[in-house]
Amino acid sequence: MYAHYSAYVSGIHRLHLSTHFSNEVNESVMHASTVRSAIVKLDGTAITERDPSPIVHTSNYKEILEEAYQTEKAAAEIYGRILPLVEELGDSELYDSLEVVYFDEQRSVEELRMLMKE
Numbered sequence: 001m002y003a004h005y006s007a008y009v010s011g012i013h014r015l016h017l018s019t020h021f022s023n024e025v026n027e028s029v030m031h032a033s034t035v036r037s038a039i040v041k042l043d044g045t046a047i048t049e050r051d052p053s054p055i056v057h058t059s060n061y062k063e064i065l066e067e068a069y070q071t072e073k074a075a076a077e078i079y080g081r082i083l084p085l086v087e088e089l090g091d092s093e094l095y096d097s098l099e100v101v102y103f104d105e106q107r108s109v110e111e112l113r114m115l116m117k118e
Contacts, residue, residue: 001055001067001068001071002021002022002024002025002028002068003021003022003025004055004057005017005021005064005067005068006018006019006020006021006022006025008057008058008059008064009021009059009061009064010059010061011059011061013061014061017061017064017065017115020115021064021068024068024108027104027108031101031104031105032048034097034098034100034101035098035101037097038086038094038097038098041091041094042089042094053071055067062116065112065115065116066116068108068112069109069112069113069116072105072108072109072112073109075105076102076105076106076108076109079098079101079102079105080102082098082102083095083098083099083102086098
């Protein structure tokens with residue numbers, strides 16, 4: 001999704017937002033790696049399936065920011081629900097690594113909220 005938005009965003013906001021979304025691509029790959037490692041550590045099977053939510057095809061920066069905001073907000077909520085479960089396992093290393101992902105998501109939510117302000 002972020003690679004798509006990086007390519008499609010247009011207008012004066014492209015200078016900043018294209019780079020922003022390219023950075024989000026890299027962050028997403030790192031998060032996926034962290035989660036995949038956590039699943040394997042817990043003897044699970046890591047699978048790769050994309051969220052079924054459609055990617056909105058637009059070059060309108062406001063629509064792109066809103067879609068990204070909703071995605072980041074949902075991710076932060078999911079990690080927020082996962083952390084207490086991981087804490088119960090007593091694996092502080094695993095908890096710490098997933099907490100970093102959670103904080104990254106929270107930071108992204110706040111950054112996008114500020115970008116959308118008029």
